[in-house]
Amino acid sequence: MKRTLGVCYYPEHWPEPQWATDATRMADLGLTWVRIGEFAWQRMEPEPGRMDWGWLDRAIETLGAAGLKVVLGTPTATPPRWMVTKHPDMLAMDAQGRPRGFGSRRHYCFSHRPYRAECARIVGLMAERYGPNPHVAAWQTDNEYGCHDTTLSYSDAALGAFRDWLAQKYQSPDALNRAWGNVFWSMDYAGFDEIGLPNLTVTEANPAHVMDFRRFASDEVAGFNRLQTDIIRRHTDAPIAHNYMGRITEFDHFATGADLDIASWDSYPLGFLSDRLEVTPEHKRHFARQGDPDFQAFHHDIYRAVGRGRWWIMEQQPGPVNWAPYNPDPLPGMARLWAWEAFAHGAEAVCYFRWRQAPFAQEQMHAGLLRSDSVAAPAHDQAGQVARELAAMPDVEPTAAPVALVFDYASAWAWQTQPQGRDFDYFRLVFHFYRGLRALGLSVDILPPDTADLSAYRLVLAPGVATLSPALLGALTGYTGTALIGPRSNAKTADFATPVPLPPNLPGLACTVARVESLPPDLPVPLAQGGNFLHWREKCEAAEVAEATTDGWPALVGQGALRYLAGWPDEEALARILRGLCAERGIATLDLPQGLRCRDSGARRFWFNYNPDPVTHAGVTIPAAGVHWQEL
Amino acid sequence: MKRTLGVCYYPEHWPEPQWATDATRMADLGLTWVRIGEFAWQRMEPEPGRMDWGWLDRAIETLGAAGLKVVLGTPTATPPRWMVTKHPDMLAMDAQGRPRGFGSRRHYCFSHRPYRAECARIVGLMAERYGPNPHVAAWQTDNEYGCHDTTLSYSDAALGAFRDWLAQKYQSPDALNRAWGNVFWSMDYAGFDEIGLPNLTVTEANPAHVMDFRRFASDEVAGFNRLQTDIIRRHTDAPIAHNYMGRITEFDHFATGADLDIASWDSYPLGFLSDRLEVTPEHKRHFARQGDPDFQAFHHDIYRAVGRGRWWIMEQQPGPVNWAPYNPDPLPGMARLWAWEAFAHGAEAVCYFRWRQAPFAQEQMHAGLLRSDSVAAPAHDQAGQVARELAAMPDVEPTAAPVALVFDYASAWAWQTQPQGRDFDYFRLVFHFYRGLRALGLSVDILPPDTADLSAYRLVLAPGVATLSPALLGALTGYTGTALIGPRSNAKTADFATPVPLPPNLPGLACTVARVESLPPDLPVPLAQGGNFLHWREKCEAAEVAEATTDGWPALVGQGALRYLAGWPDEEALARILRGLCAERGIATLDLPQGLRCRDSGARRFWFNYNPDPVTHAGVTIPAAGVHWQEL
Amino acid sequence: MKRTLGVCYYPEHWPEPQWATDATRMADLGLTWVRIGEFAWQRMEPEPGRMDWGWLDRAIETLGAAGLKVVLGTPTATPPRWMVTKHPDMLAMDAQGRPRGFGSRRHYCFSHRPYRAECARIVGLMAERYGPNPHVAAWQTDNEYGCHDTTLSYSDAALGAFRDWLAQKYQSPDALNRAWGNVFWSMDYAGFDEIGLPNLTVTEANPAHVMDFRRFASDEVAGFNRLQTDIIRRHTDAPIAHNYMGRITEFDHFATGADLDIASWDSYPLGFLSDRLEVTPEHKRHFARQGDPDFQAFHHDIYRAVGRGRWWIMEQQPGPVNWAPYNPDPLPGMARLWAWEAFAHGAEAVCYFRWRQAPFAQEQMHAGLLRSDSVAAPAHDQAGQVARELAAMPDVEPTAAPVALVFDYASAWAWQTQPQGRDFDYFRLVFHFYRGLRALGLSVDILPPDTADLSAYRLVLAPGVATLSPALLGALTGYTGTALIGPRSNAKTADFATPVPLPPNLPGLACTVARVESLPPDLPVPLAQGGNFLHWREKCEAAEVAEATTDGWPALVGQGALRYLAGWPDEEALARILRGLCAERGIATLDLPQGLRCRDSGARRFWFNYNPDPVTHAGVTIPAAGVHWQEL
């Protein structure tokens, strides 16, 4: 696999005479890819039906002439103002019933069919024109689905589509009433057109109602995306990607990914650390200019799974961004470290966002490889260094990790719908397990929830999977590795009810969750062998108890292939348990210091020092923000 | 008085063949009561006007055949979906102007007259049919009035009814303008139809306007309830109850209670500790699995007053609930302790909520006496133990406590309308005084604000009563016990103005509040004899100063029957002051350790250990979550 | 300049027989001014077109007969209820799209032209009638523009006026598109009637869009005010004032002030400390009953600038107020200290708010000089003392301070629109610099952002001025004092874009801000000479580096007249830098203890002890809440 660099570029933002100079500088820097077009609908179609492709033709030709390959984005995330005049009801509605208006981006409801038709039209025109273009070597659909909380819409369009979706799923209101348990509070419906969206109810809506709305909304994103990929494929063989955003779990990325050739994501380590991570203030302070040492890796591994092996970073933070609560300057070297870490996790390409800092509009405080005055910013030279290092290194082929972790978007919805305790968040739980594995020096593969074969892995973790799929249950039967299930796994039926027999109801494991308790942060449940359960613990009836809490309840159940963990372990307990399971299965572990992480890629082990100070491990000293690699 | 146990049951949630088994198990456990029906409108009337009573007939008969008595609830808290189609404007509106839609429960506006007519219709049909039924031994109206913040509605129905209410009260706009002081900011009205609801004003609305809206809203609840009790009484002599919810103060429970035979409340000690108590984090942690040691008792005493002596617990928490920020598992024994505490405070019956944990819909994570798989949960056996203990104990007759505390719902509205300091909350203030009495081992009676005779009590407290009623002022004249009035008592006229002469203007007490100050939590005002005023203090001109602050202002005024307390005392100051007043009146006090509480009932003193550890007091050791009783 | 006292009075609130007594008591106390009328529209015009001036004629005559001078307020902040019936669309809309209704005050949208016509009518009638009245010696327009967040309105009236304003400014949509950089996300407009208000967008609106809306909204306030001043001036030569509210920065007070003769503000030191200051809890506790020692002074100096030398306090807190989170009682003496501090800063008059505490409506918990029962409150006698002290002291003439600080309302909007870091607030930044100057014992003049001549000052500070005006840039060229510019100064073009060449782009100063970082509070950047940058730091390329950070970046740049500060200094760093600059320019500084402040006025230095304890400085002991003055 060849590994390449790229950059995001907006020719429409700059005077045309500047394009050729920019292209030459990009090529000289060692970049391969230039992503363009994804916000330019208004420039492509200034008035309804009046197309202006000239500038885009010339931009692509200018880039191509410099030896660069173009990733062409469909502009459907930024419909022009005239579109909203034409389709006033295309706007999404927020949960409070307010339209989410024009003036920024992503101002559309996924369920609005006429807007979908407009998208099909523009994508068709683009694919027809640029599908055959030799410089257009990849495509991107839309931009960051779900960003700015745009997956869920409470519009009339969404309501109508939701009713159709329910009618299709349940066929009769009675079936729906039974599935949802609507008898509970006299919530039965006599017809699908009586069903509303689950917002603005007096107290919480039926969780089954909410979950179906979440599933529907996720399907709508997949349908919206598929419409575009189907059209593009008619005109080109170039691979199609979408650029996902960090910690967006509102739609099923595996479902959208099934229609893509490449998964990509937009990696903003400092922004994400500042605005979407449950960590201590001390942790935030320590990593403020480097980013969390596991957050990017976790996404790399997720998108490698979403892309079925093929994945990119489509936008890589190059300097301070503009949108987080606080926006520090990355430590010198981080723009290189982040790129190398992506490659170590199997990325095909890393594209920096963006070429030149825009001096106007919403992102004028977002750094680029160049400053607004075209002087090179620090990331420019770091990108050049990565380009030279890549050139000097042989290609690699992907290899499976020894350990796998199941990630299930529907479980994120499930536990948002019914957290039962304020701190129970699915992403947080799984990321906690991921971090625990990484702290032991382990490379990890992420698995989708319908994985039917686990035989490649000696250890598989599936914490918090609300409903284990038939495929996964099948794979667990006869599994010869070790599967650590729980906490709160297989706790719901497909209809979002409590199963009877009670959870986890795993084949061959005598374990019944009699009841659960959610816990405030200051009420840990100590484990007899050290560490604690935090946030969540289950009181189980179990036959084989491998570990217990100090108050005498099973904590870790089972001794064969299937183990059930009856709570949310703290760092200490998790490390001990994982170390034990690895030892059983002959998986070597390390004991990494804070901020030092490693990842095996082909025949090499890569080391990343996320600390603001040098770190010495196993005789090697790595500078702050430093990358080190060694032959395995 | 015979004391009994019961349970809440939803036959419509379970297959009919299971009913008889359930009934037998209930009877075998020693239960007397089964509450049913209160959410089943859709099952009773699946389509407008098409009644289906068969299942309910059979359910009642099945329970009755097992020897159980039924409490039958009117289903008006859960109107079916077709009702909202029929009356789209029946929905309440929130203060932001959004309708509060179908999909959960309590989706109605108390002021919507056509919905009232629908309620009258269904209640009439039920009363006619089941009033004569020998197994239906009690009735419940609706369910948890005011829960989910449903007392106040800003709908058109509420607006119209409010204008009528005002016209009735004031007779002329000029009278209203004068009463409210509308001259203040040119807020005068020329007609009642110019008056709006006091939401969405630019800055705070006139507090007199808000207070009238609060009084109106409370009256609407009483009227809604009275409609039902009037109808039921035409068909039966069985007692009628309503199940109030914890710390709901938005309507006057005494007013609603006047139309009931029995007051009952729904006691969820762990949920309430987690979500509605101003206590320290350490206190929350210590009592996380037991509940606050005074919160239940306070409500017991309130509802004994609301029910004029007759009161129940209609819903008793049996295990983890689903709705608080955190939902721990109660300590073993608490389901017994809570029941015994209710009986010690004079409850006639304690019903657990619910028989079997529902596997579907909103409350699937709410424990029952049985698990969803019908296995007994811990509370099942604790209920059985209470049943056996009750059987072994003689009946008791209620006795008056030596000390009384006035509780006035209108004062809760008054100080929400005009807190003057962020931390001034009426419930919090009165509960603080109640806790202070309990910590001294005192049994307490709660008195309504229009109490006209205090002669049964040697000590009466009336903190924060915004306007002392003529009745209570009359009772204070010539009172021979000690009445501790203040802080902030009699501080408002009936029109919610500042009285002149200035407060407290008590007969025979030379004391004038010159001005007040509200205080941030870190700015206590020390008292010369120890302890502090917190949150609130008043600078008084007074003749007889019993205690003073260290900055020289009167803190406790008066030496005869009337005493005025010029601030919010902290725990230390309150304990000292109360101990002193008790000593004067010959009321014996104890000095109870944290978490240990006692209550006298008939000839017995009951002890309750709310601590997670054993406690030893006066030579007796009570285990964690333990109950102890002794002859007096 | 003669210095006088006054009071706010509402004759319409009291029985007419009481007026004469009140007037006599006011005059006896030594008051000169009585402000009346500003909330009495309904009493002046009880029905549309039916005027009732009789009561106001008599009130003015009664006050005048007692020797008092009247400040007459226009009542446009409280349109009567009938006005809203007549113009239902006159209400402002909040950013969530909800009308801000009748029932309190300020319920109008500045952009509603028919309401403006109503205002012109009532002001015309008043000016015609009372302009010639010898007792009416000054006028006030409206009341506290912008209070209760009323500057910005999202109504249809505002939308229409905004579009007109944009059309006037840009002349063509293309010009606007270019200025705003609308190409960025396909946000171009084809016509002005396509442009919306910048609320309810999916993610942040274009900051240039927001800034133009902010400029527009500020212009609307100025236009609303000018309409009134133009009319009043046709009928009288009496000076016209407006009473601004503390820390209101939503409109340009200099622009409004240009149409006034006198600027005045409403000074509520305890309320402001409680609800609108970023200070430590310890600071709030220490000054809880005195107010922040610099907040009032800062406003005094701002309004002296806004009034071009002529300024008043129109409302002075006399005791506890009713509207802050906590409302303590001022320390004895503070009502005197606050008045004297205003006079030391050049106030012509200080009016207490209000004469007698109202017993009804919204402000019944707001103290006055008299209690509601007409007994003197503490501030009454303190006002009397000030009156006697004033009488004993000679008149003063204003003198320029040695140091000046630029204050620019548009910069407040700029950094609210684009804070880039959560803690970057313009008012907070400038106030921090002001406090730093005051702690050095310096008297300060505030300068508007278009100041064209700095020659009166030896030291000028301009932190955070988003765009330096041509006038100010001109004044800096050839300036012979020292100008400390930055942080974040001249960082935006007039179109709210990043300038190229990059900021600060100051004439003759080699300094380029390469990039910035916003910092969480726990991530300071230490300076090599002590202290830190907090919240914000810039990485500059600079020639002359006077100070550096410990990580090697320039912190203070320049050695001549122009210095650039590349971050937000903490107290220690700021004191050191200011001391150095003062020393260079021969400005004497002191080192004042906490809570002690001084101000030079004419030939006197006034000392103010804001501490709750006596303080000794330079051999003089000043009691708590004490004022001391000495000849210079």
Ligand SMILES: [Zn+2]
């Ligand atoms: Zn070409």
Ligand SMILES: [Zn+2]
């Ligand atoms: Zn029977």
Ligand SMILES: [Zn+2]
């Ligand atoms: Zn006269």
